[in-house]
Amino acid sequence: MNKIYGLERADLEKWLSRWSEKSTVYCPDEGDGRGPASFSGWKVWAGDVLPEIKPGPAKCSIKTFYFPQPESLHTFSTASDDPDAFLLMEAERDRSANVLVGLRPCDARAVYLNGLPYSKDPYFQHRDSRTTLVGFSCLEQCSTCFCQEVGGSPFDTHRLDIAITEIKGRFIAEVLSERGEALVDGAGGAGPASDKEIAELDRLKNEAKVLKSDSGENLKAKELMALYNAGFWDSVADSCLNCGACTFLCPTCYCFDIQDEVVGNKGRRIRYWDSCMFPLYSQHASGHNPRGMKMQRVRNRFMHKLKYFPDRFGPLSCVGCGRCIRECPVNIDIREVLKDLLGVE
Amino acid sequence: MSQINSKITEEIRSKVKALLSAEEIAAFVGFIDGTLPMTARPFTARSPEDADRLVFNSFCVVNPAVYLPPLLKSLEPPRRPTDPLPEGPLPKVGILATGCWSRNISIQLQENQIARERVVVLGTGCRGMVDMRKVGSIIDGREIEKAYELDDRISVSGKGFSEEILLEDVLRDNCLTCICPNPVIMDHRVGGQVPDRRVDNRFPFVDEIESKSLDKRWEWFQNEISSCIRCYACRNVCPLCYCPTCFVDDSRPQWVGKSLDPADTSIFHILRAFHCAGRCTNCGSCETVCPMGINMRVLTSKLTKDVIDLYGTEAGVDSDAPLPLTTYSETDRQDFMV
Numbered sequence: 201m202n203k204i205y206g207l208e209r210a211d212l213e214k215w216l217s218r219w220s221e222k223s224t225v226y227c228p229d230e231g232d233g234r235g236p237a238s239f240s241g242w243k244v245w246a247g248d249v250l251p252e253i254k255p256g257p258a259k260c261s262i263k264t265f266y267f268p269q270p271e272s273l274h275t276f277s278t279a280s281d282d283p284d285a286f287l288l289m290e291a292e293r294d295r296s297a298n299v300l301v302g303l304r305p306c307d308a309r310a311v312y313l314n315g316l317p318y319s320k321d322p323y324f325q326h327r328d329s330r331t332t333l334v335g336f337s338c339l340e341q342c343s344t345c346f347c348q349e350v351g352g353s354p355f356d357t358h359r360l361d362i363a364i365t366e367i368k369g370r371f372i373a374e375v376l377s378e379r380g381e382a383l384v385d386g387a388g389g390a391g392p393a394s395d396k397e398i399a400e401l402d403r404l405k406n407e408a409k410v411l412k413s414d415s416g417e418n419l420k421a422k423e424l425m426a427l428y429n430a431g432f433w434d435s436v437a438d439s440c441l442n443c444g445a446c447t448f449l450c451p452t453c454y455c456f457d458i459q460d461e462v463v464g465n466k467g468r469r470i471r472y473w474d475s476c477m478f479p480l481y482s483q484h485a486s487g488h489n490p491r492g493m494k495m496q497r498v499r500n501r502f503m504h505k506l507k508y509f510p511d512r513f514g515p516l517s518c519v520g521c522g523r524c525i526r527e528c529p530v531n532i533d534i535r536e537v538l539k540d541l542l543g544v545e
Numbered sequence: 546m547s548q549i550n551s552k553i554t555e556e557i558r559s560k561v562k563a564l565l566s567a568e569e570i571a572a573f574v575g576f577i578d579g580t581l582p583m584t585a586r587p588f589t590a591r592s593p594e595d596a597d598r599l600v601f602n603s604f605c606v607v608n609p610a611v612y613l614p615p616l617l618k619s620l621e622p623p624r625r626p627t628d629p630l631p632e633g634p635l636p637k638v639g640i641l642a643t644g645c646w647s648r649n650i651s652i653q654l655q656e657n658q659i660a661r662e663r664v665v666v667l668g669t670g671c672r673g674m675v676d677m678r679k680v681g682s683i684i685d686g687r688e689i690e691k692a693y694e695l696d697d698r699i700s701v702s703g704k705g706f707s708e709e710i711l712l713e714d715v716l717r718d719n720c721l722t723c724i725c726p727n728p729v730i731m732d733h734r735v736g737g738q739v740p741d742r743r744v745d746n747r748f749p750f751v752d753e754i755e756s757k758s759l760d761k762r763w764e765w766f767q768n769e770i771s772s773c774i775r776c777y778a779c780r781n782v783c784p785l786c787y788c789p790t791c792f793v794d795d796s797r798p799q800w801v802g803k804s805l806d807p808a809d810t811s812i813f814h815i816l817r818a819f820h821c822a823g824r825c826t827n828c829g830s831c832e833t834v835c836p837m838g839i840n841m842r843v844l845t846s847k848l849t850k851d852v853i854d855l856y857g858t859e860a861g862v863d864s865d866a867p868l869p870l871t872t873y874s875e876t877d878r879q880d881f882m883v
C-alpha cells in the first residue's frame with residue numbers, strides 16, 4: 201500500500217525547499233506567453249510560493265524537458281592540426297538531479313509511453329533516471345481533455361513518483377515509487393492523510409475510472425489495412441497545412457533528426473525535433489519520398505499514434521491532452537479521427 | 546446568429562451546390578464549422594452535399610488561397626515533371642475570397658502559380674475576423690465553451706461566465722488596418738459590398754518599433770521570436786510560400802541551423818519576411834495561426850510600408866501593376882546602394 205500524506209500548502213512549500221537543497225526543482229511557468237520560459241514551460245522554483253497550477257495541461261509539454269531542443273550527442277573538432285579531428289567525443293551530460301513539480305497526469309503518462317520505444321536510448325534514460333516527477337491530479341478538465349478515451353485518467357499515476365490531489369485546500373500526496381519515497385523521507389514535516397481524506401481520494405478515482413473507454417483495444421482488434429485505406433483520410437488531409445504545430449506541442453511525438461553543426465573549428469552532432477508532417481522527414485537520399493503526398497503524412501501521424509504504436513507496444517501513443525486540438529491552425533481534431541477509425545469495419 | 550453572415554452562408558451554399566452539380570468546378574475551397582467554439586475549418590467541398598456544410602463567419606481566419614495552387618495541381622492528370630500539360634480544359638476550382646484573400650489570388654496569378662481560367666472566385670466583402678487572443682484577454686483566459694455571433698457582437702460563455710463582446714473590440718489588428726475589404730477579383734458575388742474602413746494609420750506597430758533605437762529594436766525582435774518553436778505554421782499557412790523546398794529545410798547546403806539557436810530562428814524570420822516583400826497582403830494568417838502568439842506580421846508590414854515608399858505599389862490590388870521586386874526600371878530608387 202502506498203504511503204499517503206496530508207499537507208497544508210505551507211508544508212508542501214517546505215518540501216520543495218528541502219528538495220531544492222539537493223536537486224533542481226522545476227515548476228510550470230507559462231510566463232506572459234513570451235520568451236524562453238514560455239517555450240520550455242518550466243522554470244526553476246524560486247524558493248517562495250508554489251505557483252498556481254491551472255486546470256489542464258500547460259501549453260508546451262514535458263517534452264521540452266525530456267527531449268531538449270536540441271540535444272548534443274557528440275562533439276568534434278575540425279582543426280586540421282588536431283590529432284583527434286573529426287573523432288566523435290561524448291558530449292557533456294547534465295549531471296544534476298531534477299524534480300518536476302506540478303505536471304499533469306497526461307504529461308507523466310507521456311514519459312511512460314515514450315519510455316517504451318526509448319527503453320534503450322541512453323540520453324532519454326539518463327535524463328529519466330535523474331528526474332523525479334511530482335504530479336497534480338486533475339479535479340477539473342478542459343473541454344479539449346480526453347485522457348479517459350485513450351487509456352489515461354485525470355488520476356492516472358503512470359510514471360509519477362508522487363501524485364498530489366487537492367482536496368478542500370489540503371494537498372493529499374500519494375507516494376508511488378522509491379524515488380518518491382526518498383524525496384519524502386528526507387523532507388519530513390508531513391503527517392499521514394486522514395481516513396476521510398483517503399476515502400475521498402478513492403471516491404474521486406473510482407468516479408474517474410467509470411468513464412474509461414477502451415479505444416486502444418478496439419483499434420488493436422481492427423485490421424491494419426482497413427484503417428490504412430479508410431476513405432476519410434483525404435478529407436482530413438485537404439485541410440491540413442503540414443506544419444509542425446501539432447507534433448511539436450504533442451508530448452508523445454518523439455521523432456528527431458540528426459545533423460552536424462560547425463562553428464569555427466568546433467562541431468557538435470545534435471538531435472532535434474522532426475515531424476512526420478514535413479515532407480523532408482521521409483525523403484530518401486535518392487530523392488524518392490515514400491510519403492510524398494500530404495495525405496500520406498497526415499495518415500502517418502494518426503496511424504502511428506493510434507495503430508502502429510499500440511500494435512507494437514500495447515497502449516495508444518496519445519495521452520488525450522488536447523494540445524494538438526487547441527493549437528492546430530485549421531482545427532484538425534484527433535478526437536474526430538479516433539471516432540472515424542473506430543467506425544471503420 | 547449574425548444575419549449578415551448567415552445570408553452570405555446561404556448564398557455560398559446554393560452557388561457552390563449549383564457549380565458542383567453542374568460540374569463547372571471539381572472542388573471548392575471554403576470553410577465549415579470547427580469542433581471548438583469560435584473556429585472555422587478550411588474545407589474542400591467536392592460534392593454537392595459537401596456544399597451544405599459550408600459557412601462564412603468572423604472566425605474564418607485562415608486565408609484559403611494557400612490551398613489553391615496544390616489543389617489545382619492535384620486535379621491535373623498524373624504525368625512526369627517534364628511532360629507537357631495535356632490538351633483541352635483542365636478541372637476548375639472554386640474559392641471563397643474576401644479582399645485580402647482575393648489579393649493573394651491575384652498575386653498567385655501574376656506569379657504564374659495558377660491559371661485564371663481554372664479558378665472561379667466567389668467574392669464577398671469582409672467586415673473583419675476575430676482575434677481569439679483579444680477575446681481571451683477580455684475574458685481573463687477562462688475557457689470558452691460556447692460562442693455565437695451576432696451582427697456586431699459575439700456572445701461567449703463558459704463555466705460561471707457569459708459575456709457579450711463588441712466585434713470591433715476583438716477584430717484582428719490586420720483587419721483594423723485593412724485597406725481593401727472587398728474582393729479585387731470576382732466571378733460571382735455573395736453578400737453585399739462592405740464600406741471601406743477608415744484607417745488613420747496603417748502601420749501603428751511598425752511606427753512604434755521604428756521609433757526605437759537600434760538596440761531596442763533588436764531587443765524587441767529577439768524577445769518577440771524567442772518562444773518560436775520553428776513549427777513553420779506561419780510559413781505553411783501563407784499563400785505566398787509555395788517553394789517546393791524552403792531554404793530552412795535544405796540540408797545540403799545547410800543554410801540555417803535546424804534547432805532553436807536564436808541566430809537561426811532570427812534568420813528564418815528575417816528571410817521569411819523578405820521573401821514576402823511587395824507580395825504580402827496583410828491577410829494576417831501567419832500571425833493568427835502561430836501557436837506561440839508571435840507577432841511576426843510586424844516584419845512583413847514594415848516591408849509593405851517600405852515598398853509603398855519606394856515603388857508606390859500595393860500587393861495584389863491592381864493586377865496590371867508590375868510586381869515591384871521582380872520588375873526592373875531605370876527610375877528605381879537606388880539610394881540604398883553603397
Ligand code: SF4
Pocket residue numbers: 439440441442443444445446447477527528529530531532778
Ligand atoms: S494537423 Fe494542424 S497542426 Fe498538424 S500539421 Fe496539419 S495543420 Fe499543422
Ligand code: SF4
Pocket residue numbers: 446449450451452453505517518519520521522523524525534
Ligand atoms: S496527439 Fe494531441 S491529444 Fe494526443 S498526446 Fe499528442 S497533443 Fe495530446
Ligand code: SF4
Pocket residue numbers: 608649782783784785821824825826827828829830831832842845
Ligand atoms: S506574410 Fe502573413 S499576412 Fe502576408 S500574405 Fe503571408 S500569411 Fe498573409
Ligand code: SF4
Pocket residue numbers: 772773774775776777778779780834835836837838839841
Ligand atoms: S508559427 Fe510561430 S512558432 Fe511556428 S514557426 Fe512561425 S513564428 Fe515560430
